[in-house]
Amino acid sequence: MTKHLLKSEITSGKSLKITGSKSESNRLLLLQALYPNITIENLSNSDDSQLMQKALAGDSDIIDIHHAGTAMRFLTAYYSIQEGRQIELTGSSRMKERPIEVLVEALKSLGADITYKENEGFPPLRINGTTFSKSEVELTANVSSQYISALLLIAPSLKNGLHLSLKGQLTSVPYIKMTLRLLEDIGVQTKFEGNEIWIDHLNDIGQSKTMVVESDWSSASYYYSIIALSPVGTQLKLSSYKKDSLQGDSVLSELYKVFGVVTTFSNHNIELQKTSEARLDEMVKFNLINSPDIAQTIAVTAFGLGLQCELTGLHTLKIKETDRLVALKTELEKLGAAITIDENSLRLGKSNSEVPNVAIDTYKDHRMAMAFAPLALVRDISINEAEVVSKSYPTFWEDLETLGIIVK
Numbered sequence: 236m237t238k239h240l241l242k243s244e245i246t247s248g249k250s251l252k253i254t255g256s257k258s259e260s261n262r263l264l265l266l267q268a269l270y271p272n273i274t275i276e277n278l279s280n281s282d283d284s285q286l287m288q289k290a291l292a293g294d295s296d297i298i299d300i301h302h303a304g305t306a307m308r309f310l311t312a313y314y315s316i317q318e319g320r321q322i323e324l325t326g327s328s329r330m331k332e333r334p335i336e337v338l339v340e341a342l343k344s345l346g347a348d349i350t351y352k353e354n355e356g357f358p359p360l361r362i363n364g365t366t367f368s369k370s371e372v373e374l375t376a377n378v379s380s381q382y383i384s385a386l387l388l389i390a391p392s393l394k395n396g397l398h399l400s401l402k403g404q405l406t407s408v409p410y411i412k413m414t415l416r417l418l419e420d421i422g423v424q425t426k427f428e429g430n431e432i433w434i435d436h437l438n439d440i441g442q443s444k445t446m447v448v449e450s451d452w453s454s455a456s457y458y459y460s461i462i463a464l465s466p467v468g469t470q471l472k473l474s475s476y477k478k479d480s481l482q483g484d485s486v487l488s489e490l491y492k493v494f495g496v497v498t499t500f501s502n503h504n505i506e507l508q509k510t511s512e513a514r515l516d517e518m519v520k521f522n523l524i525n526s527p528d529i530a531q532t533i534a535v536t537a538f539g540l541g542l543q544c545e546l547t548g549l550h551t552l553k554i555k556e557t558d559r560l561v562a563l564k565t566e567l568e569k570l571g572a573a574i575t576i577d578e579n580s581l582r583l584g585k586s587n588s589e590v591p592n593v594a595i596d597t598y599k600d601h602r603m604a605m606a607f608a609p610l611a612l613v614r615d616i617s618i619n620e621a622e623v624v625s626k627s628y629p630t631f632w633e634d635l636e637t638l639g640i641i642v643k
């Protein structure tokens with residue numbers, strides 16, 4: 236379905252409650268399956284978290300996790316240690332193109348029994364659950380941090396815990412730290428020094444423990460963009476957020492200052508306010524190696540404001556829901572932007588922003604749809620296959636309408 240967004244202003248002073256973090260939720264769901272005394276509050280209502288929850292609750296021997304990357308990686312590790320259980324883990328056609336070899340080889344070196352059903356190095360996988368014989372593992376850390384988090388999540392269930400040696404440059408480090416913080420919160424001893432991580436065994440977590448998921452910062456990015464593209468003085472409140480976040484994307488509160496957006500934390504809310512115009516002569520430069528999921532939002536904000544920008548640290552973008560570098564270039568160019576990309580970066584030059592009637596293609600990528608929607612603050616814009624947003628944020632379009640954006 237295509238959504239047509241008419242050029243609109245939002246009503247200042249509104250509040251929205253954003254669903255729980257998909258990353259925290261998927262980690263906690265896996266930990267809950269291993270340690271049933273965990274109760275989760277503010278769980279994400281995203282498709283990805285529902286798929287994860289359904290997989291863990293069922294006893295099917297074929298599990299299809301569709302488009303959910305974290306679920307694919309975390310469940311690969313989980314089923315590897317479910318002794319006696321034999322499953323096939325599969326996903327969407329795009330999932331079958333997203334590499335998983337680094338994780339599978341690491342698990343196999345620990346004793347896992349996993350085979351590739353179609354192409355070497357890619358889902359679908361056949362997993363025969365077993366008991367691991369080893370507790371030391373080495374793996375490449377520059378492809379996806381999800382492989383590392385997957386191993387960390389099952390590590391306390393292993394008889395002797397786990398020692399991981401990470402090779403190469405680490406990518407998406409805040410997601411590794413999020414996993415470690417959640418493990419610590421349920422009572423697991425962890426140590427992360429240089430490129431080495433040690434996780435102790437934990438038999439059970441004792442008394443029941445309630446874990447409250449903070450709302451999703453990646454979802455908040457679209458509102459940072461909306462406020463950045465709004466007139467000075469416009470305000471918006473989002474809940475439930477905290478200053479000491481586990482989510483690396485909370486760096487938004489710093490990064491968006493350059494676009495004139497100031498964040499105030501109070502009482503589990505963040506208030507975003509546009510306080511000044513962004514300077515048109517400034518080239519915005521960010522390295523997003525720690526927060527790859529907000530690259531699309533930032534590129535589109537800069538374009539909407541008529542700013543030039545240079546984003547680096549983007550080498551993981553090409554193996555996400557789509558090749559996000561190519562998708563951004565193609566769609567921003569339709570709007571008149573001057574874009575160059577390479578393996579690791581994107582440069583937005585001076586653009587011709589007078590192009591009328593553009594429909595943005597989303598390539599089955601929720602973040603393509605949501606990143607381009609804020610352009611409705613400065614122009615009419617259509618978004619194709621708009622339903623893709625449900626991967627992480629099912630009520631996105633309704634929430635935009637609540638703010639006053641006209642969506643048809």
Ligand SMILES: O=C(O)C1=C[C@@H](OP(=O)(O)O)[C@@H](O)[C@H](O)C1
Pocket residue numbers: 257258259305378379380381384406407410527528551
């Ligand atoms: O662990 C996680 O929850 C995630 C890690 C990141 O992936 P990479 O480590 O592959 O960059 C991020 O892009 C993804 O949306 C969620």
Ligand SMILES: C=C(OP(=O)(O)O)C(=O)O
Pocket residue numbers: 302303304305306528555556602627
């Ligand atoms: C990359 C993402 O998710 P995943 O890797 O879990 O599919 C995302 O949500 O932007």
